[in-house]
Amino acid sequence: MRSRTNLAAAYREADRIDEAVSLGKQVVADSERYLGDLHPETWRARSDLAASYLKAEQTAEAVALLEQVASDAQHLLGDDHVDTWHARAALSAAYRAAGSIKEALTLGERVAADSGSLLGDYHPDTWRARSSLAASYLKAGRHADAINGLKQVGIRSEQLLGDLHPYTLRSRAALALALQEVGQAEEASKLEEQVLAAMAQTHGDRHASTLRACYDLLAPYGEAGRAGEGMTLLERFTADSERLLSDYARTREGHDVVSHSRR
Template sequence: TLTARANLAVSYRQAGRTAEAITLLERVLADRERILRHQHPDTLTARANLAVSYRQAGRTAEAITLLERVLADLEQILGHQHPDTLAARANLAVSYQQAGRTEEAIAIEEQVAADAVRVLGHQHPGTLTARANLAHSYHQAGRTEEAIALGEQVAADRERVLGHQHPDTLTTRANLAHSYHQAGRTEE
């Protein structure tokens, strides 16, 4: 029942029905904490899902609080290098970015990208996503040349691994075009 409610809440969020998602996810989290306890994997997932919904609703400070707790628990349970821990760290970086904590977000994303290469391999889609997120953050921070250099690498890797028409490849190309524009490089 809790899983069904959690899935419905995520569907609400994906459909833009964020307020309904939050109401349902708050209940799911409370029930999972009561029944399964605070560090059960399903409880951590519920907490992370609620955090993403808070972030989508503009409740960034609340999202950060929850995500910091999820990350601490995952580091304790699974270790710093586990793929789930890396994903939680990347999710926290997105919230930091939304909160205007760009340098903190970049520091986390740099570590996530390095760890993803080591844990998942250079060509893994998760690694490519971590590197693409870092390139985007460089762009947002005005670190345009770094964004371009990394964006070009990610675009080439995504084309090779995912293909030229994959949505992630196209997004990377679009972000790279924005960085070229920001740098005044229209010939690219």
């Protein structure tokens, strides 16, 4: 069953959502039949299916599954078990995706508070929990709480992972968005500039992540009265991407010609 769970996850990562959901349902049904409702593999299968439901925007189905997993983990393992903590963290994120912000905040604050004692302040899952809570704060319009939380996550990430680590860059991008929402366009622009420079350094100008960072910079530039600079950057990176796609198309065309000639 574990191999099929892994395959369903691979389908989900490849955006083959219908296949991920279909296979996930089969795995859950088989797990419940052969292992029972309270077996850890059944919980894992339900959580994985919930992740596929979320990607398919079937949030009600995801929430129902994760509520069941969290309840079972609490009753069987207790409040202070790390698996119960993980189940609650996933459920809080699902509540937010479903628009149940009050529930997301209530559970998210509990998860973030428990993360220090269960995992430690420097554990990556602690940072993820606090980032998730910040996202819920943003949804609830509590921008100051969100910004403070994201700043703390960013500091921890830089200290342990470095300036160029993907998690550090994601934290900066999230903080930039929060700052932009409260009208701090210059501060948001500076953070997005850091993200863009790091992406270009790590991946090169032509990488999709670099282009995405360039697009993310346009909005704060516009709000800061720097729209011209944003368009110049966009033209540069778009031109690079178009050249890359053109090169790929020519390579692919040549490959197809060779393939057909061999038939």
